[in-house]
Amino acid sequence: MNALNAGILSTLQGGTALTSLLSGGTAAIHYMQAPDKAAFPYVVFSIQGGGDLNLSPSRMKDMLYFVRGYSKTNPANAGTIDAQIDALLHNKTLTVTGWTNYRTQRETDIDNEEVNTAGEHIYMAGGVYRVSIDS
Amino acid sequence: MTAYTGSALDVKWIDSSGTVLLHGDFTVFDYSPSIDLVDQSAGVDTNKTYLTTLKDGKASLTTNFQSGTAVGGTASFSRVYEGASGTVVWSPEGTAAAKPKYTIPAIAMGAVFSYPYAGLVEAKCDFQQNGARVEGTN
Numbered sequence: 001m002n003a004l005n006a007g008i009l010s011t012l013q014g015g016t017a018l019t020s021l022l023s024g025g026t027a028a029i030h031y032m033q034a035p036d037k038a039a040f041p042y043v044v045f046s047i048q049g050g051g052d053l054n055l056s057p058s059r060m061k062d063m064l065y066f067v068r069g070y071s072k073t074n075p076a077n078a079g080t081i082d083a084q085i086d087a088l089l090h091n092k093t094l095t096v097t098g099w100t101n102y103r104t105q106r107e108t109d110i111d112n113e114e115v116n117t118a119g120e121h122i123y124m125a126g127g128v129y130r131v132s133i134d135s
Numbered sequence: 136m137t138a139y140t141g142s143a144l145d146v147k148w149i150d151s152s153g154t155v156l157l158h159g160d161f162t163v164f165d166y167s168p169s170i171d172l173v174d175q176s177a178g179v180d181t182n183k184t185y186l187t188t189l190k191d192g193k194a195s196l197t198t199n200f201q202s203g204t205a206v207g208g209t210a211s212f213s214r215v216y217e218g219a220s221g222t223v224v225w226s227p228e229g230t231a232a233a234k235p236k237y238t239i240p241a242i243a244m245g246a247v248f249s250y251p252y253a254g255l256v257e258a259k260c261d262f263q264q265n266g267a268r269v270e271g272t273n
Contacts, residue, residue: 055255056160056199057142102202105253134199 001047001063004133005031007096008045008065011088018043018084021069021077034070040122041071041081048128059135061099068110068126075111078125089129096133103132143229146196148214148243150221155214159207160199162257164225166237168192168268192239192264194223200248200258215260217245223262230273240266 012018013026022028023039030044050063067089069081086106094101108128115121146158158164169192172185201207214221223241228234241262249257 056162057158058160058199060199102255103253 001061003097003099004061004063004094004131005045007094007101008067008089008131011092011094012043012045012067012085015084015088018081018088021081021084041069041073041077043067043069043081043085050130061133063131063133064107065129065131066110066126067129068124071123072120073123075113075123075125078111078123082125082127086127094131099133099135101131101133103130105130139228141227143227145226145230147224148211148221149224150214150219152214155211156206157196157198157211157215160201161196162199163195163197165195166192166225167194168264190267192268194225194239194241194262194264195259196262197257197259200256212246212258212260215243215246215262217243219243220265226273232273234273236271236273238269238271239264 009029009031012029019025019028022041022043024042028038028042030038030042032044032046034042034044045065045067048064048066051061053060053062067085069078069085071077071081089104090106092104094104106127106129110124110126110128112124113121114124141164144158144161144164146156146161146164148155148157168190170190171188173188174183175186176183198207200212204210220242222238224236224238226234226236239262242265244261244263247259
């Protein structure tokens with residue numbers, strides 16, 4: 001779903017209130033996973049599920065995207081990044097080449113904490129967004 | 136025998152302004168024929184029996200309504216306002232030669248809209264059959 005991935009990436013990169021929170025600005029937004037040793041904080045988005053609706057002759061896709069921020073500072077910092085992601089996506093209309101985005105809504109909140117091999121705490125905050133497009 | 140889905144369905148509404156294709160974003164199309172019955176049971180009958188009288192039918196189209204004034208939006212559904220007269224023609228397997236085609240003169244009962252907050256906006260229109268159904272081919 002390259003067109004939709006590109007639409008989400010450009011939307012997130014266009015949010016200066018978000019990118020100003022990240023280490024690396026617009027380059028700190030990654031699809032699937034961040035590169036090894038990427039500097040924190042950063043954002044990762046990935047497809048969680050979904051696919052074709054097959055409801056009508058018009059091709060429609062209903063996708064779930066997991067979009068989250070990672071921070072080593074504290075949970076609140078990850079939450080602040082998540083809030084900016086939410087402001088850019090929830091009930092907004094994405095530009096998707098070849099498609100019309102008719103719904104983008106947050107459905108699930110997910111927070112997590114991991115400890116890396118160096119003993120550092122990494123905080124994640126994000127949400128699952130339902131992104132629906134019509135051709 | 137070959138089963139098939141409704142994916143090739145073609146539905147047209149023909150009125151005095153021309154022809155509108157209604158199937159672009161349809162999700163369900165139904166047609167239900169019916170017939171009036173007269174109860175002829177009497178006397179010592181232990182089971183009801185009927186005489187058949189007048190044939191009838193209804194068609195119904197449900198579609199994902201399109202925004203704006205495009206085909207599939209108001210351009211299509213303003214034509215099937217309640218009381219509009221026309222003809223419904225549907226071809227369940229598409230319009231290739233020799234595929235089945237059904238035609239009914241009809242009165243549109245008006246588009247019924249549903250606007251769910253987080254779901255697709257749907258329009259549904261019922262058509263009251265207004266004469267004989269013609270079964271043919273494309």
